[in-house]
Amino acid sequence: MSAPRLDVDCLTVRFGGLAAVDDVSFSVAPGTVHGLIGPNGAGKTTTFNLICGLIAPTGGAIRLDGRRIDALPSWGRAQLGLARTFQNIRMFNDMSVLETLMTGMHANLAESLLASLLRLPSFRHAERAAIDKAWALIDFVGLTEAAHRRSGDLPYGDQRRLEIARALAGEPRLLLLDEPAAGMNPSETQALEALLETLKGRGVSMLLVEHDMRFVMRLCDQITVLNFGRKISEGSPREVRADPLVVEAYLGAKVARSLEAPP
Ligand SMILES: Nc1ncnc2c1ncn2[C@@H]1O[C@H](COP(=O)(O)OP(=O)(O)O)[C@@H](O)[C@H]1O
Ligand SMILES: [Mg+2]
Structure with missing residues (x-):
């Protein structure tokens, strides 16, 4: 089997006493959209910052197409094909x-x-x-x-x-999107979803952080769920939204039920 596009292996970073990302592992298969979800403060943006090289990990390894990148500066990772958008827009x-x-x-x-x-x-x-x-x-x-x-x-x-x-x-070989639909109105969100769907159809691999659950569930092939820096669940959209740990920590029963119903 070929190497995953992105492999995150036992990644950890501590800020003082707080493990903002705590022994997190997941991988993104080439040509797929992988979701990273969880409540505010779960460590999603910090995970992006670690992958892109804006901050250095306390432990763990990051590989792009099988190659260790975690010691490279962020420009070196960009040269190897990592690109991201920011939660807070920088235009x-x-x-x-x-x-x-x-x-x-x-x-x-x-x-x-x-x-x-x-x-x-x-x-x-x-x-x-x-x-x-x-x-x-x-x-x-x-x-x-x-x-x-x-x-x-x-x-x-x-x-x-x-x-x-x-x-x-x-x-890029992998596109990291940090809450791309945040602050968008419904028609903007719909246009964005269509855009990402087209990109996916063209084989662009993506790692997506987003709170709009319909959006996430429609677009993602696999989802990793974080809570307090730790991975609490992983699987297909269907598996993740049915996981009681995810319902309790993040979705809530009402949202989980509404996701079962057709939109
Ligand atoms: N540079 C930093 N210094 C100290 N604490 C940080 C720093 N960046 C993030 N944190 C903390 O790490 C945790 C995870 O934050 P973040 O990754 O932004 O969460 P998310 O994107 O999932 O909402 C939070 O408790 C946040 O306060
Ligand atoms: Mg964030």
């Missing part, structure tokens, strides 16, 4: 939508820096290709009309889709 306010997407391609463009300094024709080709790719991505996330607007002026849902497009610009 380049003064840049246009098109410019924002170009910043997501810096890794590819950097290779042609020498060519650009020497003004070689290959740089112009690379730049042209990057611009074409940016337009294709803008189109893909439905922001063509807004391409020249300041990204900071976009409605919230569009900013989040731009953030996803920017993460996709580097052609």
Whole structure:
């Protein structure tokens, strides 16, 4: 069997006396969407920060396609194909939508820096290709009309889709999404779900943190549930929502019942 896209093995981080992530293991199979859910403070964002290299673990291992990445700096992990979006949006306010997407391609463009300094024709080709790719991505996330607007002026849902497009610009092997639907209205949430569904259809592997349970249950192949930093459950959406530990710690009986009913 081939290595999982992402393998998190006995991951732990302590902040003072608190184990924010406590001996957590799970893996994401290539081409699947894996959910990471649990109440506020369960350690979901901290797990993302550990995977991306924003903070260092106290113990455990992280592998991307079988290769240890936990000692690499975050830029090194990005180069190997990790991309993420943030729970609290971080947009380049003064840049246009098109410019924002170009910043997501810096890794590819950097290779042609020498060519650009020497003004070689290959740089112009690379730049042209990057611009074409940016337009294709803008189109893909439905922001063509807004391409020249300041990204900071976009409605919230569009900013989040731009953030996803920017993460996709580097052609990641794994996309980490931290509460992408938070703060969205129902129609924005629906558009986001359709977008992620399309990405999934194209074989993009994703790790998804989200509180909208219908969204999570429809999109995810597998789900890991955290509570107080520890893994309390794992399985298919059906298995997880029927797990009494998950109902008690997170879902509540009413939500669990409503998820059984067709939407
Ligand atoms: N940098 C930090 N220093 C100290 N405690 C932190 C830090 N980051 C997160 N925590 C704590 O770790 C726990 C998990 O937080 P977090 O990962 O943000 O939870 P979630 O994303 O699941 O809501 C919380 O108790 C939070 O207060
Ligand atoms: Mg969080």
